[in-house]
Amino acid sequence: xxxxxxxxxxxxxxxxxxxxxxxxxxxxxxxxxxxxxxxxxxxxxxxxxxxxxxxxxxxxxxxxxxxxxxxxxxxxxxxxxxxxxxxxxxxxxxxxxxxxxxxxxxxxxxxxxxxxxxxxxxxxxxxxxxxxxxxxxxxxxxxxxxxxxxxxxxxxxxxxxxxxxxxxxxxxxxxxxxxxxxxxxxxxxxxxxxxxxxxxxxxxxxxxxxxxxxxxxxxxxxxxxxxxxxxxxxxxxxxxxxxxxxxxxxxxxxxxxxxxxxxxxxxxxxxxxxxxxxxxxxxxxxxxxxxxxxxxxxxxxxxxxxxxxxxxxxxxxxxxxxxxxxxxxxxxxxxxxxxxxxxxxxxxxxxxxxxxxxxxxxxxxxxxxxxxxxxxxxxxxxxxxxxxxxxxxxxxxxxxxxxxxxxxxxxxxxxxxxxxxxxxxxxxxxxxxxxxxxxxxxxxxxxxxxxxxxxxxxxxxxxxxxxxxxxxxxxxxxxxxxxxxxxxxxxxxxxxxxxxxxxxxxxxxxxxxxxxxxxxxxxxxxxxxxxxxxxxxxxxxxxxxxxxxxxxxxxxxxxxxxxxxxxxxxxxxxxxxxxxxxxxxxxxxxxxxxxxxxxxxxxxxxxxxxxxxxxxxxxxxxxxxxxxxxxxxxxxxxxxxxxxxxx
Amino acid sequence: xxxxxxxxxxxxxxxxxxxxxxxxxxxxxxxxxxxxxxxxxxxxxxxxxxxxxxxxxxxxxxxxxxxxxxxxxxxxxxxxxxxxxxxxxxxxxxxxxxxxxxxxxxxxxxxxxxxxxxxxxxxx
Numbered sequence: 035x036x037x038x039x040x041x042x043x044x045x046x047x048x049x050x051x052x053x054x055x056x057x058x059x060x061x062x063x064x065x066x067x068x069x070x071x072x073x074x075x076x077x078x079x080x081x082x083x084x085x086x087x088x089x090x091x092x093x094x095x096x097x098x099x100x101x102x103x104x105x106x107x108x109x110x111x112x113x114x115x116x117x118x119x120x121x122x123x124x125x126x127x128x129x130x131x132x133x134x135x136x137x138x139x140x141x142x143x144x145x146x147x148x149x150x151x152x153x154x155x156x157x158x159x160x161x162x163x164x165x166x167x168x169x170x171x172x173x174x175x176x177x178x179x180x181x182x183x184x185x186x187x188x189x190x191x192x193x194x195x196x197x198x199x200x201x202x203x204x205x206x207x208x209x210x211x212x213x214x215x216x217x218x219x220x221x222x223x224x225x226x227x228x229x230x231x232x233x234x235x236x237x238x239x240x241x242x243x244x245x246x247x248x249x250x251x252x253x254x255x256x257x258x259x260x261x262x263x264x265x266x267x268x269x270x271x272x273x274x275x276x277x278x279x280x281x282x283x284x285x286x287x288x289x290x291x292x293x294x295x296x297x298x299x300x301x302x303x304x305x306x307x308x309x310x311x312x313x314x315x316x317x318x319x320x321x322x323x324x325x326x327x328x329x330x331x332x333x334x335x336x337x338x339x340x341x342x343x344x345x346x347x348x349x350x351x352x353x354x355x356x357x358x359x360x361x362x363x364x365x366x367x368x369x370x371x372x373x374x375x376x377x378x379x380x381x382x383x384x385x386x387x388x389x390x391x392x393x394x395x396x397x398x399x400x401x402x403x404x405x406x407x408x409x410x411x412x413x414x415x416x417x418x419x420x421x422x423x424x425x426x427x428x429x430x431x432x433x434x435x436x437x438x439x440x441x442x443x444x445x446x447x448x449x450x451x452x453x454x455x456x457x458x459x460x461x462x463x464x465x466x467x468x469x470x471x472x473x474x475x476x477x478x479x480x481x482x483x484x485x486x487x488x489x490x491x492x493x494x495x496x497x498x499x500x501x502x503x504x505x506x507x508x509x510x511x512x513x514x515x516x517x518x519x520x521x522x523x524x525x526x527x528x529x530x531x532x533x534x535x536x537x538x539x540x541x542x543x544x545x546x547x548x549x550x551x552x553x554x555x556x557x558x559x560x561x562x563x564x565x566x567x568x569x570x571x572x573x574x575x576x577x578x579x580x581x582x583x584x585x586x587x588x589x590x591x592x593x594x595x596x597x598x599x600x601x602x603x604x605x606x607x608x609x610x611x612x613x614x615x616x617x618x619x620x621x622x623x624x625x626x627x628x629x630x631x632x633x634x635x636x637x638x639x640x641x642x643x644x645x646x647x648x649x650x651x652x653x654x655x656x657x658x659x660x661x662x663x664x665x666x667x668x669x670x671x672x673x674x675x676x677x678x679x680x681x
Numbered sequence: 682x683x684x685x686x687x688x689x690x691x692x693x694x695x696x697x698x699x700x701x702x703x704x705x706x707x708x709x710x711x712x713x714x715x716x717x718x719x720x721x722x723x724x725x726x727x728x729x730x731x732x733x734x735x736x737x738x739x740x741x742x743x744x745x746x747x748x749x750x751x752x753x754x755x756x757x758x759x760x761x762x763x764x765x766x767x768x769x770x771x772x773x774x775x776x777x778x779x780x781x782x783x784x785x786x787x788x789x790x791x792x793x794x795x796x797x798x799x800x801x802x803x804x805x
Contacts (some may be wrong), residue, residue: 677720677771678739680713681778 261330268342272319275349275382279308279375282356286371290364297369304372311379318386322394329429332622336423336629337392345385352378397422402632403652406431410645411446413439418654424638425628431649432620432640436611440604442645445570511565512602518561519594522554528591551585566601574610575601618642690767692791693799694759699750699786710778710786711745712738712752717771727755729793735759736766736774738790753792760789 286294352374360371397420404427407414415438419430529544545553562580566572587597600609622628623646624638636651701708716725718734727737738756741748758766761777769777778786 672721678713678715679771679775680740680742681710681775 261327264335264338265327268323268338271342271345271349272323275345276312276315276319278349278352279312279379282360282371282375282378283308285361286365286368289361293364293366294368295366297372301369301372304369304376308372308376308379311376311383315379315382315386322386322390329432331425331429331628333425333627333629335426341385341389341392344388345382348378348381348385396420397426401654402634403654404431405650405652406435407648407650408439408442408645409639409648410442410444415439419632421631423629423631424624424626424636425622427632427649427651428620428622428628428638428640431647432618435647436608437606439607441574441607441610443570443574443604444644445573508565508568511561511568515558515561515565515601516594516598518558519598522558523594523597525554525557526550526588547585547589548581550588551581555581555584562601571601571604690759692759693795694789694791695751695795697747697750697752697788697790699746699752699788701784701786702746708779708781708784709745710747711742712747713740714758714771714774714778715739717774718768719770719772728757733757734768736769736771752788752790756790756792758788758790762787 356374359365360374365371399420400418401420402418404417404419405414406417415434417431417434419427422430526545559577563572566575583600584597619642621641622638623641626636626638628638632651634651634653637648639646639648699710701710714736716722716728716733716735716737720734722728722734723731725731725733725737727739728735736758738747738752738754738758741752741754758774760766761774762783764777766774766777
C-alpha cells in the first residue's frame with residue numbers, strides 16, 4: 035500500500051503553512067509578546083518625553099559601545115548625543131529602587147508633580163522632533179497620525195502620562211521610570227551635552243517615533259485582515275470537507291457511468307442517510323463555528339489548530355485512498371463507494387463532537403479561581419473558570435473586565451496636592467544628594483527615607499480631614515443635583531393620546547423627546563456640571579451625551595432617579611465605550627508560554643497603556659461533602675426544669 | 682388549697698413579716714423559691730395539686746430572717762407586699778421579693794397544716 039509514503043506530502047504541506055503563519059506572528063511578537071523566551075525586556079507606550087530609551091539592546095546597542103569608548107569625534111557626536119542618555123541611565127542602574135516604587139506610583143507621582151523648570155520646553159521639543167525633521171514615516175502615515183491624535187484628545191492626559199513611563203519586566207532589575215525622570219535634573223548639570231536634550235538626531239529614529247510606529251501598526255488595516263485569517267482558513271477547510279462526500283459520489287457517475295453496477299434500494303437508503311447527516315453537519319457547523327471571532331490571540335489556539343489538522347488529515351487520507359483504490363482501477367462496486375462516503379461523513383460528525391467537547395464544554399466546569407486586580411486603584415474581582423490555556427483565560431477575564439470593573443478614572447488616583455507637596459518636599463531633600471558617591475549612597479538614602487517617613491507622620495491627619503471634607507462636598511453637590519433634576523422633571527409630562535383633542539383654550543406646545551430634553555436640561559445643567567466636576571467625571575460626559583441620555587430617559591418614562599443612576603455611580607467600562615471597530619489593544623505579559631494550561635500559582639498580567647490587570651490563579655478547593663440524616667420525629671422539646679432562686 | 686380554674690382562690694393564710702438582712706451590698710431574705718407560670722408544675726414536691734403553678738418556698742436557710750419570721754419549707758406564697766404571687770413567672774416573683782428599696786417584705790403564705798389547724802379549731 036502506497037499510502038504511507040504518499041502521506042508525507044500532506045504533512046509537509048501542513049508544516050509549510052504552519053511555518054508561514056508562525057513567521058508572520060514572530061514579526062509582531064517583538065513588539066508585544068515574548069512568551070517562549072524567558073527574557074522579558076519589553077517596552078510599551080513610549081519612552082519619556084525627553085527621548086529616553088529604556089530598552090537595552092537594539093537599536094541603541096551599537097551606540098552604547100561607541101559612546102562609552104570615550105571617543106570625542108565629531109563624526110559620532112550625534113550618536114553620542116543619543117548615548118548620553120544611556121550613560122546617565124547606567125549609574126542610575128546601580129542605585130536601585132530605594133524608592134521601591136511601583137510603576138503606577140511613580141507614574142502617578144510623575145503626573146502630579148513636575149516642578150522641573152526645563153520640563154515644558156523639553157516636552158515640546160522632543161515630542162515634535164519626529165514631525166519637523168525627516169522621519170522615517172510617509173506623509174500619509176503622518177496625516178493618519180494627526181487625525182488619530184485629534185481624536186484621542188480626550189484621553190490625552192492618561193496616554194501622555196503613560197507615554198512617560200517605561201517598564202522593564204525582568205525580575206530583579208530596577209524600574210527605569212523613576213530614575214529616568216530624576217536623571218533630567220542631573221542632565222542639566224552634566225556638562226557633557228551642549229545641545230538640547232531631545233534624544234533624537236535628524237537621522238535616527240527616536241523612541242517616540244517607534245512608539246508612534248507601533249501605535250500605527252496596531253491601528254492600520256493589515257492587522258484587521260489578520261483577525262479573519264484563521265476563521266477563513268478553517269472555513270475553507272470545512273467547506274472542502276463537506277463537499278468531499280458529494281465528490282466521492284459524483285465522480286464515478288461522471289467518469290465511468292456505464293460500467294458501474296446498478297445499485298437499487300440499498301443505495302437509495304444510503305443516499306438518504308448521507309443527506310441527513312450532511313444537513314446535521316452543516317447546521318451544527320454553522321451554529322458552533324461560524325461566529326466572528328472576538329479576540330486575536332498572540333499564539334495559536336492549540337485546540338483549534340489540532341482540530342483543523344485532524345480534519346485535514348482525515349480528508350486528505352480519504353482522498354488518497356479514494357484516488358488510489360477507486361479512481362485508478364475504476365472500481366465498479368458503486369454501493370461500496372457510497373458506503374465509503376457515508377463513513378467519511380460519520381468520521382466528520384465524530385470530529386465535530388470532539389471539537390464541541392474540546393472547545394466549548396471542557397472549560398465550563400469550574401476548576402480555578404482567578405483573582406483579578408487592577409494595578410492603579412486596586413479594584414479586584416474573583417472569577418471561577420475551568421481548564422483553559424493562559425491566553426484563553428486572558429480573553430475570558432477581559433470579557434468580564436468590561437462589564438464588572440468600574441471605569442478607570444486617572445483623575446481619582448492622586449492624593450490631594452496639599453498632602454502630596456508635603457511628602458514630596460521631604461523627598462526633595464533626598465534627591466538633591468550627591469550622585470558621585472554610589473557606595474555609601476544606599477546607607478545615606480535609607481537614613482534619609484527614615485527621617486522623611488518620621489517627618490511625614492502627621493500627614494495622615496490631613497489626609498483624613500481632606501477626605502472627610504471631600505465626602506461632604508460630594509454629598510452636598512449630589513443633594514443639589516438630585517433636587518434640581520427632580521424639579522426639572524416636573525416641568526414636563528407625557529401627552530396622552532386622548533388629551534390631544536381637548537383644551538383648545540390654552541394650547542400647549544407639543545414637543546418631541548429631543549426638544550423636551552433640551553427644554554428641561556437648562557435648570558439642571560449647572561448642578562450637573564458642578565457635581566461632575568467634583569467627582570472628576572467630566573471627561574466622560576459631554577453636554578451632548580447628557581442631553582441624549584435625558585432624551586432616552588424621557589422616552590422610556592424613567593424617573594429622575596433612573597436618569598441619575600448613570601452619573602451617581604461610576605459604571606463599568608462598557609458603558610463608556612464608543613463604537614470602535616478596531617478593537618481594544620491589550621498585551622499579555624506572562625512568564626510561561628501562553629498556550630500552557632492554567633495551574634496553581636500562575637501569575638500573568640494584561641497590560642494597557644496606563645494600567646494593567648494582574649491575574650493570580652488558585653485552584654478551587656476540593657469539597658468533601660458528608661451526610662447527616664435527621665429523623666423528623668426526633669424533634670422533641672420539654673419545659674425547663676424547676677429553677678430555684680434564692681432570695 | 683384547692684383551686685378551681687375561673688373561681689376565686691380561697692385559702693387560709695398566715696401573715697409573715699420578714700426584715701431583710703443587709704449583707705454588704707445585698708439585702709437577703711434567707712430562703713429559696715421555686716415555681717411560677719413558666720415552670721413545670723409536676724416537678725414541685727410541695728404542692729398537693731400537681732397543676733398548681735404558684736410560688737413555693739423550697740428551702741429556708743437556718744437562722745436567716747425568713748426562719749426567724751416563721752416561714753417554713755413548702756409554704757406557698759400568695760402575696761408579697763400586696764403583689765399577687767399566684768399568677769406570676771418565676772422571675773417576676775424574684776423581682777418582687779428583692780426590690781432594693783424595701784427593707785421589709787410582708788408575705789401572705791399558706792400551708793396545709795394551717796387549714797387542718799383551722800378545721801380542728803372549728804370542730805371544737
